[in-house]
Amino acid sequence: MKRVLITAGASGVGRAMGEAFDAAGWQVWVCDRDASALADVPEAWRRSLVDVTDEVAVSGLFSEVSEVWGGVDALCANAGIAGPTAAIEDVSLQDWQACLAVNLEGAFLAAKYAAPLMKAAKAGSIVVTSSTAGQYGYPFRAPYAAAKWAVIGLTKTLAMELGPYGVRANVICPGAVEGPRMEGVLAREAEAKGMSRDAVYEGYASGTAMGRFVEGKDVAGMAVFLASDTARLVSGQVIAVDGFTVNPDPKV
Incomplete structure (x- = not known):
């Protein structure tokens, strides 16, 4: 049975990933910094309380994975936060750094400690969650867009570096995903733009060819x-799951 580790796997997209891998017959291990969400994951899943920005904690997680499982077949580096919604001149350095720490450094640390296990096995798949903001930019969300662009460069580099060992690395770029985190984004963006929440929502939805939000x-x-x-020769790719973004700037 194959083994997958999912960061930020206790809720949202990460939880949906866990459920999908579970349904496909994989062993699932999720880590998250939300203890209450972790307590609610299926009993069959392994779980660890980990902050992905803490290198000691991430290193310890992969040591435990190695000891319990003997390795890992797939890593979903999924942890991310929305960061501030503000004009660039109003973004504090502290908020900038906090956003990059989770979205970029969290992916780096997960890959750093997964790579030796996969290289030793001469097989593995790393899947990094970016965003369409990492393809087009994102007004009023400079830290988030910068981090999501950066993880694409990181992942393409991983694909080059680890390919000779049989390890693949790819990026998923979701569009706007239905759920509590996006609701928070909609509320903050509506305030920043002086619009209603529904108008901002419609701006996102109408900016896609399929006219809708994504689900986890x-x-x-x-x-x-x-x-x-099935994807054994798919590596270094950036794949949008967004209903095809045709207008990446959701303003009216």
Whole structure:
């Protein structure tokens, strides 16, 4: 049975990934910094309370994974935060750094400690969650967009560096995903732009060819595919799961 580790796997897209891998017959291990959310994951899943910005904690997690599982077949580096919604001149350095720490450094640390296990096995798949903000930019969300662009460069580099060892690395770029985190983004963006929440929502939805938001299960299905043997020669790719963004700037 194949083994997947999912960061920020206790809720949202990460939880959907866990459910999809579980349904596909994988062993699932999730880490999260939210203890209450972790307590609610299925009993069959392994779980660890970990802050992905803490290198000691991440190192310890992979040591435990190695000891318990003997390795890992797939890593979903999914941890992320929305960061501030503000004009660039109003973004504090502290908020900038906090956003990059989770979205970029969290992915780096997970890959750093997963790589030796996968290289030793001469096989593995790393799937990093970016965003369409990492393809087009994102007004009033400079730290988030910068981090999501950066993880694409990181992942393409991983694909080059680890490919000779049989390890693949790919990026998923979700569009706007239905759920509590996006609701927070909508509220903050509505305030920043002087618009209603519904108007901002419609701006996002109408900016896609399919005219709708993404659901966690849509992103999860792509993660399972990229981790599977069916995608054995898919590496270094940036795949949007967004209903096809045709207007990346959701303003009216």
